[in-house]
Amino acid sequence: MTHNDPTDDPEEPNPSPAASPDDASRRRLIRLLVGLAIGIPVAIEASTFFGLLSGERGDGRADIGDELLTDTPQTETIVDSSVFEGPPRVYELVIEVTNDEETPYELTAGPLFTAAGEKITGSTTAEIPAGETGELNKQWGIPKEATPAAVELRAVWGDTEVSERVALAQPAVYQGSP
Amino acid sequence: MEIHRFEKLWGLVSVLLIVGFITTIAYGAVFVGVEMVDASGGQIQADELNQHPQFSDPGVYQTGPNSYDVYIVAEQFQFRPGTQSPLRLPADSEITFYVTSADVTHGFNVVGTNVNTMAIPGQIAKLPVTFNEPGTYGIVCHEYCGAAHHEMAGSIVVVPPSQYDGPSGNTSVVAAPGDLGAVGVGK
Amino acid sequence: MTFIDDYPHEAKLVRYCFAVAFAALGVGGLLGLVQALHRTGVLRIIDSSDYYTVLTAHGVLLALVFTTFFIAGLFRWAVTRSLERGVVSQRYSWLWFGTLLTGTILAAVPILAGFFPNVPMSADVLFTFYPPLQAHPVFYVGAVLLIVGSWLAGADYFRSFAGWRRENPDERIPLQTFMVLTTMLMWYLATIGVAAEVLFFLIPWSLGLIQTVDPLLSRTLFWFFGHPVVYFWLLPAYLVWYTILPKLSGGRLLSDPLARIVFVLFLLLSTPVGFHHQYVDPGIPSGYKFVAMVNTMFLLLPSLLTAFTVVASMEHGARQRGGKGRLNWLRALPWDNPAFVGCALAGLMFAAGGFSGMINAGMNINYLIHNTLWIPGHFHLTVGTAAALTYMAVTYWLLPQLTGKELALKKWALVQPYLWFVGMTLMSNAMHRGGLAGIPRRTAEPQYDQVSFDAVVGSVSEMRLQIALGGTLLFVSLVLFLAVLVATWLGPRVEQISVNSAIPEPLSGSDHAPLVLDNLRLWAAIAVLLVIIAYGIPIWSMLADGPFAPGSPPFPV
Numbered sequence: 033m034t035h036n037d038p039t040d041d042p043e044e045p046n047p048s049p050a051a052s053p054d055d056a057s058r059r060r061l062i063r064l065l066v067g068l069a070i071g072i073p074v075a076i077e078a079s080t081f082f083g084l085l086s087g088e089r090g091d092g093r094a095d096i097g098d099e100l101l102t103d104t105p106q107t108e109t110i111v112d113s114s115v116f117e118g119p120p121r122v123y124e125l126v127i128e129v130t131n132d133e134e135t136p137y138e139l140t141a142g143p144l145f146t147a148a149g150e151k152i153t154g155s156t157t158a159e160i161p162a163g164e165t166g167e168l169n170k171q172w173g174i175p176k177e178a179t180p181a182a183v184e185l186r187a188v189w190g191d192t193e194v195s196e197r198v199a200l201a202q203p204a205v206y207q208g209s210p
Numbered sequence: 211m212e213i214h215r216f217e218k219l220w221g222l223v224s225v226l227l228i229v230g231f232i233t234t235i236a237y238g239a240v241f242v243g244v245e246m247v248d249a250s251g252g253q254i255q256a257d258e259l260n261q262h263p264q265f266s267d268p269g270v271y272q273t274g275p276n277s278y279d280v281y282i283v284a285e286q287f288q289f290r291p292g293t294q295s296p297l298r299l300p301a302d303s304e305i306t307f308y309v310t311s312a313d314v315t316h317g318f319n320v321v322g323t324n325v326n327t328m329a330i331p332g333q334i335a336k337l338p339v340t341f342n343e344p345g346t347y348g349i350v351c352h353e354y355c356g357a358a359h360h361e362m363a364g365s366i367v368v369v370p371p372s373q374y375d376g377p378s379g380n381t382s383v384v385a386a387p388g389d390l391g392a393v394g395v396g397k
Numbered sequence: 398m399t400f401i402d403d404y405p406h407e408a409k410l411v412r413y414c415f416a417v418a419f420a421a422l423g424v425g426g427l428l429g430l431v432q433a434l435h436r437t438g439v440l441r442i443i444d445s446s447d448y449y450t451v452l453t454a455h456g457v458l459l460a461l462v463f464t465t466f467f468i469a470g471l472f473r474w475a476v477t478r479s480l481e482r483g484v485v486s487q488r489y490s491w492l493w494f495g496t497l498l499t500g501t502i503l504a505a506v507p508i509l510a511g512f513f514p515n516v517p518m519s520a521d522v523l524f525t526f527y528p529p530l531q532a533h534p535v536f537y538v539g540a541v542l543l544i545v546g547s548w549l550a551g552a553d554y555f556r557s558f559a560g561w562r563r564e565n566p567d568e569r570i571p572l573q574t575f576m577v578l579t580t581m582l583m584w585y586l587a588t589i590g591v592a593a594e595v596l597f598f599l600i601p602w603s604l605g606l607i608q609t610v611d612p613l614l615s616r617t618l619f620w621f622f623g624h625p626v627v628y629f630w631l632l633p634a635y636l637v638w639y640t641i642l643p644k645l646s647g648g649r650l651l652s653d654p655l656a657r658i659v660f661v662l663f664l665l666l667s668t669p670v671g672f673h674h675q676y677v678d679p680g681i682p683s684g685y686k687f688v689a690m691v692n693t694m695f696l697l698l699p700s701l702l703t704a705f706t707v708v709a710s711m712e713h714g715a716r717q718r719g720g721k722g723r724l725n726w727l728r729a730l731p732w733d734n735p736a737f738v739g740c741a742l743a744g745l746m747f748a749a750g751g752f753s754g755m756i757n758a759g760m761n762i763n764y765l766i767h768n769t770l771w772i773p774g775h776f777h778l779t780v781g782t783a784a785a786l787t788y789m790a791v792t793y794w795l796l797p798q799l800t801g802k803e804l805a806l807k808k809w810a811l812v813q814p815y816l817w818f819v820g821m822t823l824m825s826n827a828m829h830r831g832g833l834a835g836i837p838r839r840t841a842e843p844q845y846d847q848v849s850f851d852a853v854v855g856s857v858s859e860m861r862l863q864i865a866l867g868g869t870l871l872f873v874s875l876v877l878f879l880a881v882l883v884a885t886w887l888g889p890r891v892e893q894i895s896v897n898s899a900i901p902e903p904l905s906g907s908d909h910a911p912l913v914l915d916n917l918r919l920w921a922a923i924a925v926l927l928v929i930i931a932y933g934i935p936i937w938s939m940l941a942d943g944p945f946a947p948g949s950p951p952f953p954v
Contacts, residue, residue, distance in 0.1 A: 061811070062733050069742065069815040073822035080826060083854035097301065097344025097370050111373045113346070114296075179846075202849040204296035204346045204365040211654050211909050217705055224701040228694045235690060235760050239683075244761040246676060246683040253680070253947050286952075293847075309679075314529045314952050315612055317768050321835035321848055324764035327677045330612050331529060332947030335679035348848025352768035352837035354523050356530070356954065357446035360842040 095201035251336030270377035284316035284329035292364030300374035317352035414470030425458035433868025437861035448841035450511035456524025479571035493549035500542025529949035551581035569907040590621025609948025625667040634787040648714025650903035654910035669931030739790020739814035750778030771832020805884035816874040824867025
């Protein structure tokens with residue numbers, strides 16, 4: 033170890049007790065500290081970075097304008113999802129259905145589930161003939177403070193039946209009634 | 211003065227990085243057309259909002275077949291409209307927000323979008339916006355404005371264009387841009 | 398001979414400055430924990446309306462009191478040491494200390510009175526005190542005295558320098574003093590904005606002498622100051638990284654001239670950038686915002702240059718200690734020295750903070766994160782770690798020299814910076830993510846009936862837990878630091894402290910620095926010119942329609 037300028041000694045760490053086991057335990061402590069201090073932040077940042085790359089935005093909850101039941105050949109789009117304070121306090125869901133198939137199509141919405149896990153019974157079925165566009169409109173009475181979080185959907189056409197519990201984005205809240 | 215070779219290289223890369231950043235921002239401003247909020251919204255006297263043709267009755271004003279002016283007053287502790295009743299707007303239309311404050315400085319942020327400005331008493335913030343995606347958007351006030359600041363929020367519901375019924379609750383005054391401007395600002 | 402023996406008055410002055418600084422850090426840090434647990438919903442022990450009192454105290458105590466007092470003390474040490482002269486007048490030095498302390502008390506009393514509803518005094522206006530929200534007049538007087546006290550402290554350093562210059566007409570300004578003087582010149586320029594705002598507008602307005610103030614003009618004057626203040630906090634950390642960290646690493650600073658260039662660049666560019674805090678403000682033409690953006694991007698240059706020089710100097714030190722290999726030399730650094738560890742980790746974290754700052758500076762990108770939780774995520778990396786952790790770290794090295802006592806509880810001192818680093822990563826990472834989701838800053842309960850936040854990565858509830866956990870770890874780290882301080886202070890004086898206080902000469906010394914770098918008058922003049930270009934016309938037009946118009950009456954908090 034050479035340096036050109038004899039001005040100074042580099043900083044000397046405070047002399048630790050002479051006994052070797054203390055030295056070894058000190059080195060272990062340093063290794064542990066450095067390891068955790070670098071390792072934990074690297075893990076956090078790496079998982080954030082790869083999470084960003086994986087491109088999953090949002091939590092996939094259905095909002096106004098979103099298409100539902102993408103597996104069905106028919107198109108089901110939410111055109112309104114609103115809470116009305118009333119009284120009575122009501123949640124209204126409106127789904128527009130375009131049935132380009134050759135067979136009639138039946139869509140049922142309900143029951144509704146709140147964010148707190150409560151089930152609100154009640155369902156409506158809309159029948160859309162082949163080649164037509166129709167609308168399903170359902171209102172549920174919901175308690176104060178309850179937020180609609182998911183709705184059970186069932187689609188039937190020909191011999192096929194598809195069911196799905198769809199997560200709902202938080203709806204806007206209006207004063208008055210629908 | 212001696213500069214190490216590596217440091218010269220590092221300095222060069224740094225300057226290139228900086229110029230690159232400036233270029234991307236300038237690109238966004240000039241070519242993509244993201245405008246900054248500026249002084250073109252004009253000024254207004256915050257305690258005389260009820261003498262302004264639109265701020266006295268804030269809400270949605272249709273100005274063309276597919277364009278709307280939306281006037282919003284921010285005040286302790288609500289957006290008018292937006293808080294008591296959600297704003298309903300059509301997707302894919304030209305919307306111009308005009309935001310001002312009736313009292314102290316508030317923030318106006320449509321969560322999850324780049325619609326983000328300050329509601330400063332005396333100033334009108336003008337933002338041209340197009341919502342490409344229907345959905346329910348939240349509005350938050352993000353500038354401390356008093357003891358109940360954390361309760362100040364609202365929502366904007368953007369519906370597919372075919373579902374929009376037109377502005378409601380306002381006189382549908384078609385206002386040309388030149389009509390707007392400083393009202394009540396005096397010495 | 399230790400500093401306390403050579404300069405007993407200066408050592409005492411610095412100790413008093415540090416004592417106030419760390420008392421403010423302790424209280425402010427505790428309040429920060431209260432905030433972190435409150436806004437995440439983990440533990441709420443106060444009303445949400447009191448959150449803003451807590452937040453004001455946190456901001457003022459940490460960003461104004463802790464920083465200013467620490468810097469005043471550090472700078473007095475650095476000037477004394479590098480010029481090898483003490484203060485010109487002991488009475489004068491206590492005068493500036495007393496002014497700073499009086500300002501602190503006058504500002505703190507109304508803030509803390511906000512907790513007691515029966516006391517008719519409050520200052521729940523946050524560290525930025527934007528009108529028309531109005532605090533008690535005593536708060537504004539306190540703020541002004543804090544600024545004036547810092548001006549007086551600066552004059553103290555210039556007086557020592559003038560005395561030295563008379564006796565050393567041809568010598569280069571010693572590097573540490575050069576850094577202090579350039580920082581203070583920047584500070585004098587920067588504080589003009591906030592001093593004008595408070596003296597000419599807010600104090601008369603809060604006393605009822607004028608009826609209205611223009612909120613936009615006030616904001617503009619504040620941010621005239623509000624950006625360079627962060628360099629007031631950062632440049633002392635740079636002083637430590639340039640002049641002390643290489644020695645702690647076992648080596649020497651690579652280049653004195655480059656350090657001088659960096660500080661000159663900060664003097665020139667720190668102030669004409671303030672509009673980048675007002676990118677989304679109405680009433681300001683976008684051309685001035687663009688100019689501020691360009692200046693801000695160039696302000697990256699001195700920091701990027703610093704990164705190179707500091708890391709290269711550390712590498713030099715590591716190789717002196719026997720480190721070998723492309724990257725293996727990192728292991729030869731003194732990771733068992735708390736002063737080294739704090740400075741190194743602070744520097745590392747600053748790189749991350751710098752990058753998130755570049756996002757903030759990106760004019761139209763700023764729309765996405767303005768006033769969201771991203772912003773505190775950013776500045777806790779910069780002032781909260783690059784500055785604060787460096788201040789704590791260098792204190793481990795300075796305290797024995799200032800007190801003549803050995804550092805106590807060394808094991809705790811060693812753990813402290815590592816814990817801070819982990820806690821800050823957790824908290825700041827979650828704050829950045831929360832900001833991208835649109836969660837607002839400065840809000841007691843960012844949980845709304847009408848608004849849901851979509852996390853970009855992870856979930857909002859997981860982010861909240863991460864902030865609470867990170868904040869808790871930071872508080873524990875702070876307690877460790879304060880414990881080391883108190884234990885050291887209570888310990889006995891020793892004959893010979895084991896800290897090696899000598900600082901070796903740089904590898905490339907001041908004689909290699911072009912003379913023009915020491916021409917402080919030139920650089921100050923250019924700095925003023927750049928500010929006039931950036932701010933002249935916009936401020937003129939805000940004044941031209943009436944200095945108090947469009948005006949707002951007070952809204953007392």
